[in-house]
């Protein structure tokens with residue numbers, strides 16, 4: 346009967362010092378998988394252990410798992426993520442194996458077992474080992490750093506090819522899955538341009554994920570990512586020009602491992618992830634992130650000198666353009682036309698009223714200048730149109746188009762430039778702004794287009810036929826899906842959700858409809874996400890959408906104003922409320938909150954405190970890496986002529 350029991354419990358689970366001491370006195374050879382609490386024992390070797398156990402059927406062979414965190418004797422193994430197998434005979438350490446190398450593990454078990462038997466049967470001397478293999482983290486980091494500087498390898502990324510940065514995260518590496526995953530990556534037609542093992546320091550992990558700094562999971566993420574070695578890969582795709590960024594995201598599957606298992610069981614995260622935090626793999630969100638991540642891990646990567654066009658392609662960058670309030674409507678159209686004609690893409694756009702405070706914040710270093718009062722007045726007279734413009738050498742190109750900051754000089758020296766063409770009367774302040782440098786551009790873009798979250802929903806009418814298409818569009822448009830849940834909303838939730846419409850004639854129908862089937866609830870994240878998503882959806886009424894915004898989702902997919910396929914929060918404030926309502930603690934909307942939604946279409950006024958806070962907090966986040974916006978706009982009197 347004991348035999349039976351042994352078969353059932355393949356490995357004795359040891360989780361405290363007492364149990365550990367018990368295991369050590371077990372007669373025979375004990376092979377212990379030392380694991381970290383957060384990643385659990387190595388499951389990769391289970392079938393091997395079972396096979397050995399069955400084949401050898403030896404009473405002197407024992408397997409155990411031991412949690413390093415809770416056993417004093419294993420203190421030095423804490424935080425070491427590589428799978429470690431300790432071989433004990435008569436309470437003494439006789440061998441150590443690092444890494445889930447199955448064939449080697451098998452060989453060592455057989456060898457050590459026969460040695461232990463010799464000791465037991467013939468009273469030979471046991472050969473005890475000391476585990477010297479352990480290095481402290483600092484030493485490992487040093488080694489990794491050394492490795493990096495030593496090979497000084499230049500990563501060649503062909504300009505014509507898109508690439509993405511993939512990470513096999515510490516959980517998968519610790520479980521000994523790296524090689525298996527790498528094989529799958531290659532089998533799937535990805536080309537590995539470079540491959541490196543790397544232990545992120547906490548500081549590096551923080552920097553790498555700084556754009557998630559405000560998320561609840563951030564600290565856990567940083568701890569996890571710096572907990573052990575990762576494999577960093579730069580991937581491209583064999584052959585053609587397909588977009589590897591998206592292909593890789595598709596291959597790894599949804600961030601949330603539950604969702605991955607449900608929706609995309611063949612994806613890597615479904616196979617190797619254990620929870621949303623420990624989801625085994627990373628992929629760059631979009632090509633912009635990919636290039637930043639490439640520079641982060643491989644700062645000395647080089648691109649081959651290709652054709653002129655290839656080289657140009659690599660330098661696609663963004664700049665911030667502002668069209669000040671005094672520019673007449675029709676002139677705005679004309680400016681936009683010239684922008685388009687010059688090969689810029691308008692990647693983000695918003696029209697917004699700035700408060701005095703916001704202008705001061707944006708132009709912090711101009712505040713003391715003589716011209717500031719005029720600039721302030723000009724900036725607050727009406728809505729400003731802010732544009733993020735993308736093209737190669739965007740910053741310089743846009744500056745060239747703008748011409749001299751001094752309006753009079755512009756008119757005399759470069760009459761074809763925009764500042765000369767669109768000067769307003771003899772107004773001393775020029776009417777257009779452009780970022781001074783790429784660093785300024787990124788700060789200024791995040792000032793006007795802070796990263797936001799919005800609640801998006803696929804309504805019951807679109808669930809069956811259009812769900813995949815909508816999800817694809819969400820990703821194509823550069824949104825990150827932060828949360829995703831498919832569920833049928835309760836009447837109570839829907840009523841709370843649409844509280845502000847309670848008195849509308851369509852309210853009952855709306856509630857019926859929203860409860861009639863499952864919805865897909867999502868938290869989307871992007872720069873300016875609230876407005877961006879509403880622009881993707883289009884106007885509430887699909888008939889109107891068809892003329893006003895024929896490419897929008899509602900124009901293309903919705904059947905009528907009630908069954909209009911998608912939902913999106915109407916303001917950053919509402920988005921917070923709705924996310925809480927749908928994903929959070931179902932807390933009631935207050936009266937004030939439900940009154941908040943007074944615009945359903947069009948750009949939101951950034952003058953709300955909420956928005957300002959967001960700008961400020963975003964601004965604050967950026968300070969670490971980029972110094973402050975303050976430093977950024979302090980680029981001399983470019984803004985106004987004086």
Ligand code: UDP
Nearest residue numbers: 851855884885906907908909912913915945
């Ligand atoms: N709705 C309707 N009839 C109307 C206006 C709205 O059936 O005349 C429905 C429609 O499904 C809409 C929802 O009520 O999406 C919420 O209305 P809102 O004005 O907030 O539009 P949204 O923000 O969804 O564009």
Ligand code: MG
Nearest residue numbers: 913914915945
């Ligand atoms: Mg609404």
